Amino acid sequence: MLIIPEKIIPDLISEQDAFTAVEAVFGAMAKKDAYNFPVIREAIGHADALYGFKSGFDRAGQVLGLKSGGYWPGNMEKGLTNHQSTVFLFDPDTGRPHAMVGGNYLTAVRTAAASAISIKYLSRKDSKILGMVGAGHQSTFQLRAAAAQRDFDKVIAWNVDPNMLGNLEKTAQELGLPFESVDRETMGQQADVIITITSCFEPLLMKDWIKPGTHIACMGTDTKGKQEVDANMVAAATVFTDEIAQSIEIGECQHAIAQGLIKEDDINQIGDVINGDHKGRSSDDEITLFDGTGVGLQDLAVADAAVRLAKDKGVALGIDI
Known part of the structure; x- marks a missing residue:
């Protein structure tokens, strides 16, 4: 399994990389070539946090996985980002874990990519x-x-x-x-x-x-x-x-x-x-x-892009599990 640490992701994936990935997966969703699964998002009764899972399968891009994380409103006081998340990708042919990717920066750029796409096509x-x-x-x-x-x-x-x-x-x-x-x-x-x-x-x-x-x-x-x-x-x-x-x-x-x-x-x-x-x-x-x-497919799309870029640059960490 590959690990893509949070700290290297800002240098890996550009805003244009995120835009391209999200635009493609939105198109695949409309064609019913990609599917989001039901979202789980709940207050955990601790630290005022919301925690959950978003997951899905992009048949067109052959990307399967989930994002786990949520919102911890007190994190800024601790020097941390309030939104915390990690993306897990799996091999759609075997179900074996393929990659674990830091999701905080990716959440920000994929959210920005989605609004930018709407501005491109609708404004x-x-x-x-x-x-x-x-x-x-x-x-x-x-x-x-x-x-x-x-x-x-x-x-x-x-x-x-x-x-x-x-x-x-x-x-x-x-x-x-x-x-x-x-x-x-x-x-x-x-x-x-x-x-x-x-x-x-x-x-x-x-x-x-x-x-x-x-x-x-x-x-x-x-x-x-x-x-x-x-x-x-x-x-x-x-x-x-x-x-x-x-x-x-x-x-x-x-x-x-x-x-x-x-x-x-x-x-x-x-x-x-x-x-x-x-x-x-x-x-x-x-x-x-x-x-x-x-949607979860946004996270999977940008995480998959980050994995591919990390492999190309030789900075992905590999472990056996």
């Missing part, structure tokens, strides 16, 4: 102002990935603690983009693309604040009860997601479904747009929303 090509809601660990990954998709002129941002916006501002400056802290209503009035990446359990953006033509990528809702945008906002948008079943169960769509504002048939797979089976955005005034719930 207006003339989008100029990027809005960021949330300033946690994953926000800078989101900003960099988004900036690669459109020729933005400016970044505006909001966070419940504005003192945390410094890393986003620094990243924007590195990208040569002006940066401004704004309130949420101003965000909705100005931004052409909005990325939400929080752990909230209440709506942060309301329908009446959002201007026509906006694309919203909701990337933080991955558990029952979580919510980042008004359910009426979801109902007013053309909705796309990574996986429809998971969107309904634990994604942003759970609330609009529960309130009877939308039906399952109103939710589209982003993979269908990638494959050319759905036109995506239909007009410049249409509001589009991507419900990025975070």
Whole structure:
């Protein structure tokens, strides 16, 4: 079995590597060539942690495995990332363990890749102002990935603690983009693309604040009860997601479904747009929303890419078990 330590992964896999891997697996999912298995995600009753498993099989890419991990809210005080995870890959022909891969950095880049894919396929090509809601660990990954998709002129941002916006501002400056802290209503009035990446359990953006033509990528809702945008906002948008079943169960769509504002048939797979089976955005005034719930196949795809790159560079560790 190969071991790919967490510490070497940032030097192995680029944002473009992650984008390519996730784009391919979204397309395979839409063709039913890749399958996610039911998610297990529970509060463990210790350290306020959420822990679970995401798993699946990509028949097209011949990748089988699972990601194990979750969210420990007190980790930052210990000098650790709040999100902790490890990916395990298995040989689909024999079931033998193939690789163990550090999953923390990969979780951030695969999540950023998913929102970037939605921006590529769903946002207006003339989008100029990027809005960021949330300033946690994953926000800078989101900003960099988004900036690669459109020729933005400016970044505006909001966070419940504005003192945390410094890393986003620094990243924007590195990208040569002006940066401004704004309130949420101003965000909705100005931004052409909005990325939400929080752990909230209440709506942060309301329908009446959002201007026509906006694309919203909701990337933080991955558990029952979580919510980042008004359910009426979801109902007013053309909705796309990574996986429809998971969107309904634990994604942003759970609330609009529960309130009877939308039906399952109103939710589209982003993979269908990638494959050319759905036109995506239909007009410049249409509001589009991507419900990025975070599927196990994303993790497996980027982990498999990391394994291949580690083998090519001779930095994979091999052990017998």
